[in-house]
Amino acid sequence: MSVVIKVDQVSKIYQLGQIGTGTLASDLASAWAGITGKDDPNKKIDDESDKSTHVALRDVSFDVNRGEVLGIIGKNGAGKSTMLKILSRITSPTSGSIKIKGRIASLLEVGTGFHPELSGRDNVFLNGAILGMTKAEVNRKFDEIVDFSGVEKFIDTPVKRYSSGMYVRLAFAVAAHLEPEILIVDEVLSVGDAEFQKKCLGKIKDVSTGDGRTVLFVSHNMEAVKNLCNRVVLLEKGGVIDIGSPATTVNAYFKRNTNYFGHVKYSATNAPGNETIILLSADLKINGGDILEIDKGVAINFEFELRQSFDEFNYSLNMFAITGEHIFNSQSASFKAEKGILKASCIIPPNLMNNGDYSISILAVNKGSMPLFNFENVLQFEIFDNRKDGKWFGEIGGAVRPKLDWIL
Amino acid sequence: MSASDKDENWSQIIRPTGGFSAFNIVELWRYRDLIILFVKRDFVSVYKQTVLGPLWHIIQPLFTTAVYVMFGAFVKIEYGGIPPVLFCLSGVVIWNYFSSCLVKTSSTFVGNANIFGKVYFPRLCIPISIVISNLMSFFIQLSLLIPVLVYCKFVKHAGIEPNVYLLAFPVLMVLLAMLGLGFGLIVSSLTVRYRDLVYFINFGIQLAIYTTPVIYPLSMLKGKAVLITSINPVTPFIEIFRYSLLGQGTFSLPAVLYGVIFSVVILIIGMIVFSRFERDFMDTV
Ligand SMILES: Nc1ncnc2c1ncn2[C@@H]1O[C@H](COP(=O)(O)OP(=O)(O)OP(=O)(O)O)[C@@H](O)[C@H]1O
Ligand SMILES: [Mg+2]
Numbered sequence: 168m169s170v171v172i173k174v175d176q177v178s179k180i181y182q183l184g185q186i187g188t189g190t191l192a193s194d195l196a197s198a199w200a201g202i203t204g205k206d207d208p209n210k211k212i213d214d215e216s217d218k219s220t221h222v223a224l225r226d227v228s229f230d231v232n233r234g235e236v237l238g239i240i241g242k243n244g245a246g247k248s249t250m251l252k253i254l255s256r257i258t259s260p261t262s263g264s265i266k267i268k269g270r271i272a273s274l275l276e277v278g279t280g281f282h283p284e285l286s287g288r289d290n291v292f293l294n295g296a297i298l299g300m301t302k303a304e305v306n307r308k309f310d311e312i313v314d315f316s317g318v319e320k321f322i323d324t325p326v327k328r329y330s331s332g333m334y335v336r337l338a339f340a341v342a343a344h345l346e347p348e349i350l351i352v353d354e355v356l357s358v359g360d361a362e363f364q365k366k367c368l369g370k371i372k373d374v375s376t377g378d379g380r381t382v383l384f385v386s387h388n389m390e391a392v393k394n395l396c397n398r399v400v401l402l403e404k405g406g407v408i409d410i411g412s413p414a415t416t417v418n419a420y421f422k423r424n425t426n427y428f429g430h431v432k433y434s435a436t437n438a439p440g441n442e443t444i445i446l447l448s449a450d451l452k453i454n455g456g457d458i459l460e461i462d463k464g465v466a467i468n469f470e471f472e473l474r475q476s477f478d479e480f481n482y483s484l485n486m487f488a489i490t491g492e493h494i495f496n497s498q499s500a501s502f503k504a505e506k507g508i509l510k511a512s513c514i515i516p517p518n519l520m521n522n523g524d525y526s527i528s529i530l531a532v533n534k535g536s537m538p539l540f541n542f543e544n545v546l547q548f549e550i551f552d553n554r555k556d557g558k559w560f561g562e563i564g565g566a567v568r569p570k571l572d573w574i575l
Numbered sequence: 576m577s578a579s580d581k582d583e584n585w586s587q588i589i590r591p592t593g594g595f596s597a598f599n600i601v602e603l604w605r606y607r608d609l610i611i612l613f614v615k616r617d618f619v620s621v622y623k624q625t626v627l628g629p630l631w632h633i634i635q636p637l638f639t640t641a642v643y644v645m646f647g648a649f650v651k652i653e654y655g656g657i658p659p660v661l662f663c664l665s666g667v668v669i670w671n672y673f674s675s676c677l678v679k680t681s682s683t684f685v686g687n688a689n690i691f692g693k694v695y696f697p698r699l700c701i702p703i704s705i706v707i708s709n710l711m712s713f714f715i716q717l718s719l720l721i722p723v724l725v726y727c728k729f730v731k732h733a734g735i736e737p738n739v740y741l742l743a744f745p746v747l748m749v750l751l752a753m754l755g756l757g758f759g760l761i762v763s764s765l766t767v768r769y770r771d772l773v774y775f776i777n778f779g780i781q782l783a784i785y786t787t788p789v790i791y792p793l794s795m796l797k798g799k800a801v802l803i804t805s806i807n808p809v810t811p812f813i814e815i816f817r818y819s820l821l822g823q824g825t826f827s828l829p830a831v832l833y834g835v836i837f838s839v840v841i842l843i844i845g846m847i848v849f850s851r852f853e854r855d856f857m858d859t860v
Contacts, residue, residue, distance in 0.1 A: 256695035
């Protein structure tokens with residue numbers, strides 16, 4: 168396997184705020200005030216903030232092999248876009264080095280530098296040159312580009328007369344024929360309609376499987392990452408936390424970034440409840456793993472202390488989406504409950520819930536209709552998606568996503 | 576880092592930038608097609624404008640020349656036998672080229688933030704293409720000068736004598752372009768920090784014309800005024816252009832040498848400053 172990108176100890180430090188005031192007029196005013204001994208009219212109350220810096224990347228190192236699709240994941244602000252900007256030379260690293268074999272292009276560049284007054288033909292050449300193609304190269308591919316775009320009739324018309332659809336098609340045609348050895352894709356999945364997403368994902372798959380070209384793919388869509396990437400880099404606060412197979416790295420990402428409480432334990436003094444019942448503990452037991460995915464069953468275990476006995480006692484469990492939507496209610500059978508420790512488990516089967524964030528409340532009920540105490544928001548957790556067929560990576564709607572039988 | 580790193584033929588190595596290296600020139604050369612296409616774009620966009628677009632290139636110098644000539648007549652400037660219109664117009668044409676190079680390259684960063692934020696190419700391509708595009712307007716203005724010259728020489732029989740120094744004209748233009756580009760690069764670098772600088776420059780350049788012999792001959796000046804005017808590096812270019820075209824006026828070799836050295840030095844400084852500030856700018860887009 169040959170390495171096509173070698174990122175070595177790359178750091179990026181951004182200077183926050185401006186040096187001076189940002190306009191000559193006010194800097195001159197400050198200087199004049201300094202000379203004449205007056206108070207600086209532009210002095211900030213909080214001068215410290217001006218000189219602070221922000222470390223967006225910290226000693227990042229990784230290699231990318233030829234023909235591989237490398238995912239880069241991480242929370243907002245982790246430094247993913249910064250990494251790609253450095254790779255495409257829009258900004259430069261503060262320290263470290265990157266060695267590259269082959270031409271890099273990004274989907275950002277579609278239509279960059281198109282000029283409305285120029286004809287389609289001129290724009291193809293200009294745009295091609297901006298993207299780094301030589302004149303000879305554009306000449307060679309020109310017919311193909313025009314064919315692909317489907318605007319041959321208007322190729323000598325100024326693009327300002329194009330419909331926006333024609334404009335985009337021509338721009339996309341140039342980018343598509345750039346044939347970079349390395350393609351960079353940042354978050355395309357979060358913008359554009361489903362059609363466009365499909366096109367982009369298709370392009371990524373083509374590019375990588377077709378002729379051994381390499382793709383760097385930044386996304387928050389873990390399904391797309393798991394299905395498209397061969398390897399994944401996990402960034403956190405500008406540092407590399409993990410590099411590895413999509414499944415393990417995505418799991419590592421989930422584990423680090425979910426702030427749910429999957430288990431709670433109370434002492435007698437802080438336990439929620441009243442003089443009849445208190446909650447001692449609650450936890451989730453995931454069947455087969457420690458990441459709760461939609462195709463995993465989970466048992467919700469409770470431990471209560473009953474302070475008196477009840478002849479006819481039952482539970483009523485409510486599941487809410489974190490956004491407040493009531494997803495379902497499930498009631499236990501009634502039973503005779505003795506004073507003392509009381510355990511209960513509610514089992515949610517696999518392939519019932521949709522992915523998302525949820526919270527659980529449980530109500531203790533006497534005689535089938537008299538609430539004893541409602542334990543609200545006992546647990547919060549996330550159920551992660553886990554799609555194995557890998558054709559569609561967009562959101563799948565619905566409060567639940569049951570796996571039902573189909574007769575076909 | 577092992578020795579094997581050297582064996583591999585990396586097509587590109589990204590390191591912290593800043594500072595100017597010979598590599599930049601090599602890279603710039605690889606992007607020459609792009610520069611040509613930018614020039615073509617500028618050309619087409621001027622040409623495609625309404626009639627007023629190209630016409631402006633003629634009206635503006637004519638108008639300024641008329642104002643200067645009237646002013647000259649009013650304060651009784653002695654042009655040393657040169658027809659005033661020819662005297663002023665020849666200066667205006669040169670000065671306009673220099674000032675438009677300076678002013679337009681000044682907004683390189685501010686005007687191209689959108690492209691710069693999306694794709695890499697040597698940023699110098701933009702100011703260089705501007706300097707070349709400006710030749711278009713220069714030649715339009717020059718074509719204005721020629722009929723006036725012919726008229727003065729053959730109809731009015733003014734004692735003007737285009738001479739062998741005209742051969743230096745291409746060199747003169749290159750040096751003038753270097754001068755305008757050098758200043759423009761420095762100003763555009765400063766605009767990264769001072770966004771309002773472009774306005775100051777627009778204003779300042781209109782005042783600076785009075786420190787050149789566009790409107791009056793150097794011979795008219797005395798004392799400090801001479802010094803100020805000779806410090807202005809555009810002065811020798813105007814002098815030599817006028818001399819080569821009209822065979823009248825003065826130019827001194829030390830002054831020309833000063834102009835040449837100044838142009839080369841300012842361009843080098845400009846390129847160094849530009850590549851330094853380029854980096855800061857990229858962090859703001
Ligand atoms: N030009 C800039 N000047 C100062 N700070 C910046 C600049 N660009 C990015 N940052 C900071 O650097 C950090 C990393 O930003 P970056 O855009 O790389 O994050 P990201 O991983 O792409 O996030 P997201 O998932 O939201 O796209 C952030 O904290 C951001 O605020
Ligand atoms: Mg980002």
